Amino acid sequence: MASSGLLLIVLFGISGLLGGWSQATPDGIREVAAGETVEADPFRIRLDEARVERRFGDSRAEKGTAFLVLAGRLELTGDEPVGVGAMGDLWSVELPGARDVYGGDASKVPPPFLVAGDGSTLVGMGPGLEYDVQLVHVLDLADLPSELTVTIHEHGWRRSSLDRAWGWHDPVPAARVRLDVTPLPEPGADEAEGATG
Amino acid sequence: MSRPLDRLRGTGHLWGVGLAAFGLLAAGTWLQDLLPERGAPEDDRGARPHVRSAEVGETVDLRAVEVSVDAVAGARTRLEFGSELISPGVWIEVRYTATPVAETTQLGSVELVAADGRRWTTVGRNENLCTESSPGVAAHCAAYLEVPPDAVPGLRVRLAVSPLDQRYDAVAEVDLGLTGPDAEEFGTAEPLEAVAPWVGDGEAS
Numbered sequence: 163m164a165s166s167g168l169l170l171i172v173l174f175g176i177s178g179l180l181g182g183w184s185q186a187t188p189d190g191i192r193e194v195a196a197g198e199t200v201e202a203d204p205f206r207i208r209l210d211e212a213r214v215e216r217r218f219g220d221s222r223a224e225k226g227t228a229f230l231v232l233a234g235r236l237e238l239t240g241d242e243p244v245g246v247g248a249m250g251d252l253w254s255v256e257l258p259g260a261r262d263v264y265g266g267d268a269s270k271v272p273p274p275f276l277v278a279g280d281g282s283t284l285v286g287m288g289p290g291l292e293y294d295v296q297l298v299h300v301l302d303l304a305d306l307p308s309e310l311t312v313t314i315h316e317h318g319w320r321r322s323s324l325d326r327a328w329g330w331h332d333p334v335p336a337a338r339v340r341l342d343v344t345p346l347p348e349p350g351a352d353e354a355e356g357a358t359g
Numbered sequence: 360m361s362r363p364l365d366r367l368r369g370t371g372h373l374w375g376v377g378l379a380a381f382g383l384l385a386a387g388t389w390l391q392d393l394l395p396e397r398g399a400p401e402d403d404r405g406a407r408p409h410v411r412s413a414e415v416g417e418t419v420d421l422r423a424v425e426v427s428v429d430a431v432a433g434a435r436t437r438l439e440f441g442s443e444l445i446s447p448g449v450w451i452e453v454r455y456t457a458t459p460v461a462e463t464t465q466l467g468s469v470e471l472v473a474a475d476g477r478r479w480t481t482v483g484r485n486e487n488l489c490t491e492s493s494p495g496v497a498a499h500c501a502a503y504l505e506v507p508p509d510a511v512p513g514l515r516v517r518l519a520v521s522p523l524d525q526r527y528d529a530v531a532e533v534d535l536g537l538t539g540p541d542a543e544e545f546g547t548a549e550p551l552e553a554v555a556p557w558v559g560d561g562e563a564s
Contacts, residue, residue: 282442
């Protein structure tokens with residue numbers, strides 16, 4: 163047993179010497195302020211604000227709940243289009259009790275980007291296009307945070323080990339964006355409106 | 360009396376197996392790095408799709424289907440069955456006709472390629488509104504893809520049967536004949552209304 167342990171230690175040591183235990187992002191994870199642009203291959207993303215809304219588009223929040231809306235800008239920097247895989251892994255935020263606009267659990271799995279101009283869902287995009295985007299969670303009023311931290315992930319360009327096709331894989335945290343959450347302007351009045359609406 | 364010797368033999372065997380495994384792994388990795396990348400469709404030159412160039416209005420024989428681009432239009436906004444989609448660039452509408460040759464099929468791959476090599480497929484909000492039709496019966500289809508305005512001059516559309524595997528297949532590449540002034544015109548044009556696909560000789564409903 164002692165020999166097996168020693169062998170494992172030697173192998174781990176050799177892996178370390180060959181770079182196997184180095185950080186995936188050598189510079190570490192950047193701390194980024196609201197409104198600052200983040201280069202996270204293959205995207206360029208900027209998160210401007212987080213705010214609480216009673217209404218979002220044509221929808222009104224149910225009584226006791228509200229929409230938490232993150233707004234920003236998203237661009238694809240590569241020459242090839244990307245689909246739902248890379249876009250879904252671009253960002254994450256931990257919001258206990260959060261749901262998407264359809265009622266699904268969104269506490270850890272992020273909802274998709276919405277295009278700010280028309281409310282359509284953006285689950286893939288092509289090069290050269292910059293979208294004003296929104297990310298929308300539904301939360302109970304008691305669960306609304308006063309601030310939140312969004313983690314932005316970058317991807318690596320490599321072949322798939324399954325079909326050998328080139329693509330963006332292996333998301334790793336590249337930046338953390340801390341956002342103050344702008345609360346509802348008049349929660350009491352809105353609450354009453356939501357109850358009757 | 361023989362126990363220390365047995366233990367040494369066991370340890371030596373373990374070290375030998377471990378080092379042999381590590382050596383083989385290292386040698387295999389080194390050899391693989393020496394070999395050219397392989398296994399993806401683009402690596403097999405013989406399997407690359409046969410690109411057939413054409414212009415708007417020309418019919419291209421793709422073996423399984425004959426296809427022609429009938430018209431091209433553009434606008435910042437497109438209307439699709441009641442919803443409005445506003446592009447940060449411009450929407451390009453490509454209306455085309457696909458006629459299967461021997462088997463019921465439909466044209467499943469539409470891509471736009473810019474003069475500088477950038478490429479747009481039917482991911483995200485882009486769509487290929489087409490339907491399958493019987494041999495000899497024309498399917499009238501429309502594709503909507505959004506591109507940045509600077510990509511409009513020289514834009515080409517690539518049409519193929521399969522979006523997944525185009526090895527050995529024929530692909531039509533049609534120059535849309537668009538210029539810089541077209542991009543400006545698309546920026547102020549009336550919204551495009553989605554055209555549902557139809558088959559046969561009639562007009563769009």
